[in-house]
Amino acid sequence: MTNSYVAELRDVTMQFEDKLVLDDLSLKIQPQDRLVILGQSGSGKSTILRLILGILSPNSGSVFFKQFEITRLPRRKLQRVRRHIGMVYQYSALLSSLTVRDNVALPLEETTDKTREEVDRIVDEKLELVGMKDTRNLMPSELSGGMRKRVSLARALVLEPELILFDEPVAGLDPVMSSVIDELIITLSEKSKVTSIIVTHEMDSAFRIATRMAMLYQGKIIEEGKPEKLKQSKNPVVSQFLSGSTEGPILEEISDASTA
Ligand SMILES: Nc1ncnc2c1ncn2[C@@H]1O[C@H](COP(=O)(O)OP(=O)(O)OP(=O)(O)O)[C@@H](O)[C@H]1O
Ligand SMILES: [Mg+2]
Numbered sequence: 001m002t003n004s005y006v007a008e009l010r011d012v013t014m015q016f017e018d019k020l021v022l023d024d025l026s027l028k029i030q031p032q033d034r035l036v037i038l039g040q041s042g043s044g045k046s047t048i049l050r051l052i053l054g055i056l057s058p059n060s061g062s063v064f065f066k067q068f069e070i071t072r073l074p075r076r077k078l079q080r081v082r083r084h085i086g087m088v089y090q091y092s093a094l095l096s097s098l099t100v101r102d103n104v105a106l107p108l109e110e111t112t113d114k115t116r117e118e119v120d121r122i123v124d125e126k127l128e129l130v131g132m133k134d135t136r137n138l139m140p141s142e143l144s145g146g147m148r149k150r151v152s153l154a155r156a157l158v159l160e161p162e163l164i165l166f167d168e169p170v171a172g173l174d175p176v177m178s179s180v181i182d183e184l185i186i187t188l189s190e191k192s193k194v195t196s197i198i199v200t201h202e203m204d205s206a207f208r209i210a211t212r213m214a215m216l217y218q219g220k221i222i223e224e225g226k227p228e229k230l231k232q233s234k235n236p237v238v239s240q241f242l243s244g245s246t247e248g249p250i251l252e253e254i255s256d257a258s259t260a
Pocket of ligand 2: 046047167
């Protein structure tokens with residue numbers, strides 16, 4: 001059976017020791033979706049991204065990237081499939097001993113046999129796309145947080161991924177830089193037909209980027225759909241999360257847990 005979704009989690013349960021993080025969760029990502037995953041700290045958002053990358057295996061259920069069942073692929077095949085998925089990590093995860101150019105070139109050098117000239121051309125093209133071409137010879141320590149994020153995005157793009165996973169792409173950035181990154185995410189999906197999944201806590205950014213949203217709570221997707229649908233949600237957890245209010249079920253559950 002072929003899968004017309006770019007990615008899918010099907011009845012996924014993920015438990016770490018006795019902590020149930022994802023509880024029979026299902027989620028589908030359509031081509032060119034920009035799906036924003038919302039949820040409290042510790043709710044399992046990064047876990048979802050790691051499952052799609054095949055870094056983690058679920059206790060039960062299946063994870064698909066296109067027609068490939070990530071959970072069943074042999075290691076070598078998984079490595080090959082993973083090249084079609086770009087990941088922008090929360091803390092940029094650039095190698096501090098390498099220049100910007102070498103950081104961005106790394107996936108190409110590790111997985112292709114392109115010549116130095118070809119690699120340089122691709123690196124320059126991707127750095128140009130994120131407005132960072134002038135920094136190619138700098139070290140990561142010489143860059144601001146926003147610049148590092150952009151370099152990290154350039155690195156995620158060099159293998160021309162079909163799906164990009166963003167873990168908190170604008171956390172810690174100023175509002176202007178956040179908008180720049182948001183615009184880049186939108187441009188990528190519109191011009192390059194890339195599908196993306198974005199985990200974020202920043203509501204302004206979430207509503208700017210999202211074509212769809214999913215709210216994760218207590219191991220399940222409790223609301224999913226167009227941004228408008230989440231805005232109008234009658235679910236008290238969703239409306240509390242979107243408004244950032246201290247009144248509602250979210251803190252009650254935390255204080256219940258801490259007094260238990
Ligand atoms: N490898 C692991 N071993 C044990 N527990 C883990 C592991 N990875 C995640 N967890 C636990 O699973 C839960 C969900 O973690 P996850 O990182 O997915 O949360 P998150 O929603 O991304 O949170 P944040 O918004 O703070 O980044 C947390 O309670 C975390 O402690
Ligand atoms: Mg996380």
